[in-house]
Amino acid sequence: MTSSKPCNTTKALFPSALPPGKSVDYLPDKTIFSQGDECKAVHYIRQGVVKLVLVSKRGRSGVLGFLGRGDFFGEGCISGHANYGTSAIAVVASTILEIDRKKMIEIIEKEPHVCTQFINYLLSRNHRIEQDLIDHLFNSSEKRLARALLLLTEYEKGNENLSIIQRVNQDTLAEMVGTTRPRVNFFMNKFRKLGYIHYDHNGGLEVYQSLSKILR
Secondary structure, rough: OOOOOOOHHHOOOOOOOOOOOOOEEEEEOEEEOOOOOOOOEEEEEEEEEEEEEEOOOOOOOEEEEEOOOOOEEOHHHHHHOOOOEEEEEEOOOOOEEEEEEHHHHHHHHHHHHHHHHHHHHHHHHHHHHHHHHHHHOOHHHHHHHHHHHHHHHHHHHHOOOOOHHHHOOHHHHHHHHHHHHHHHHHHHHHHHHHHOOEEEOEEEEEEEEHHHHHHH
């Protein structure tokens, strides 16, 4: 399985075609909205990484996916949902544009090209989430970790003064992959020995595209 990449369709939408919104900065682990909150706005990630978390009626929680720069979330409010169906939490320091639902609906109705691009984006993002599910169901934790690292390097592109890959620790990687921290540490050491990743003297991490060989 090849590595899926973040959708790029929103780059044509933002910022000129989108209505003005409120830009909010979130520190790592801060909740952007909680499951069940009133759905008032569509959110767009200008910088950073956000995870979507779902809690079942029995109280069990699970991470549905991770989104990065150029992704929308909370768009259910424009389709009539009164409340957010998931919680959204910043993984690293993130800048989020909040667009009022009425303004978003208005531009979608008035600008056919924006509507088309937005629909294409949602289809592309949903396909990526499906690939995430397939990845968790059928791939080994080693392949899932390699895919997560490659995805984070894609999210990092275009982020000003923010090194995402440096700020995601092994506990977060374990959560992304659905495994334990010791397993993540084991595979990170393996990737390093194979020359697929590199740690500098300050503990910084660099991920090389050769890591994609793990996915073959």
